[in-house]
Amino acid sequence: MQSPALQHVRFPCLPLPPSRLRNDKFNVRCRRSDYSGPHQPQPQPQQQQQQQRLSDAPPFGYPSASPQLQGGQASRVFVGYSIYKGKAALTIEPRAPEFAPLDSGAFKVSKEGFVLLQFAPAVGTRQYDWNRKQVFSLSVVEIGTLMSLGVKDSCEFFHDPFKGRSDEGKVRKVLKAEPLPDGSGRFFNLSVQNRLLNVDESIYIPISKAELAVLNSAFNFIIPHLLGWYAFANTIKPDDSARTNNSTLQSGADLEWGR
Template sequence: MTHLPPQAVLRSSHQPPSLFFPPNLLRSHTSIPKTLTLTLNKKTKLYVSCRHSDYFEQQRVAPRAKEERSFAVQSPATQPTRVYAGYSIYKGKAALSVEPKPPEFAPLDSGAFKVSKEGFVLLQFAPAVVARQYDWNRKQVFSLSVGEIGTLIGLGAKDGCEFFHDPFKGKSEEGKIRKVLKVEPLPDSTGHFFNLNVQNRLLNVDESIYIPIARAELIVMNSIFNFILPYLLGWHAFADNIKAEDSIRSNFTSTRSGPELEWGR
């Protein structure tokens, strides 16, 4: 029989109780018997630490954490994916698709960036093969610049406009491709006709596609144009890089002259 001193402490952590012996006891015994009888006086206290609560807490939290990780992986905001957006109008003889194209940026020696090419809105016209079926392989495209978008936004119910494009203007192939987009009011003033005529001598193509756009549809297009214009100009990138501390510092430290002084008076 081996008697343990009152200092012996009994601990448990998901395993059968283990005994921790004082160093003097370990030095006095070369081996520990297989069977021990523990005799303690009445004042001896046994300390048992149990971590079952931690275990169950982990089991409860783990599924929720797994769900949150799964949601984070699937969230578009956390993925470096590209997003495509557009607006399409389908009529009896043609379909019209409207898609924005972002601006291009060029790096400067200072490490900053500037807009090297403004964005635009791409109009795609597809002729109908039969009712409600369109041949997108024969589509014709027309790129609306920022200025041309402004012209469309300003059209009244009885106003019209015309845009002419030559992709090779100023080059040796000038005149081989001509694109004319006419926007004219409908006779009853309920919308506008969009008529795109394309003459391509390189491919021996001469095609005209027209589609009526109702007033409500034109209102939707104008709303889209108003929203996307600052992005086509790159102003969103500028706004995202404005820092409050930089603005405050420049107000106190910069010495302005010329036109900038107008806003400092």
């Protein structure tokens, strides 16, 4: 049996590139991500702490955990909202309510919280004299009055810090909130007459509509906290209703809704 004839195939020969373009060494570099791969280097302790904080952080839009304990006591957090204008500056800060213990071990609100307004006159361009600041405390009802004002409405609050004491009438504070002539916001005007310190000062500051919107939103949020209702809500447990239903004593609310 004859073997098949072999056919010769001729391939074209391509010329080699010039020697100046030839490189005997051919290197390949592969850059991999630092966030994946089996050979990722071990993070340093500081990096581990940062990663732990990021993994423990809540999703955007959800409240974070309470401040961590330091020395057995919860860390205090101070917040405020400041408005700076040419004639004066205004800082608004909430103040927490006070609680009194009962014999049963429970607590009750002994003093409602408030919002502290601090007015400082200007002494230069974006410079304010906080040593001459005047303060005014807004109660929950006064906050509600400000929030309920119409576009053309105004209000006035009068405070005597020494009311009912021997120095009553010697310090007079009047806070006025009036609409701006062009309707773009409100004027806050604080007048203080202090005969004990021989002070007679008036500080006013314009508040824009946008700033008023921020204040109203902050007031809406903080009012339940000033009343202490948040503390009550945090103590509600699923078994409270069962314990109340099994109680032989009925409160006025039980009688009202039981009719």
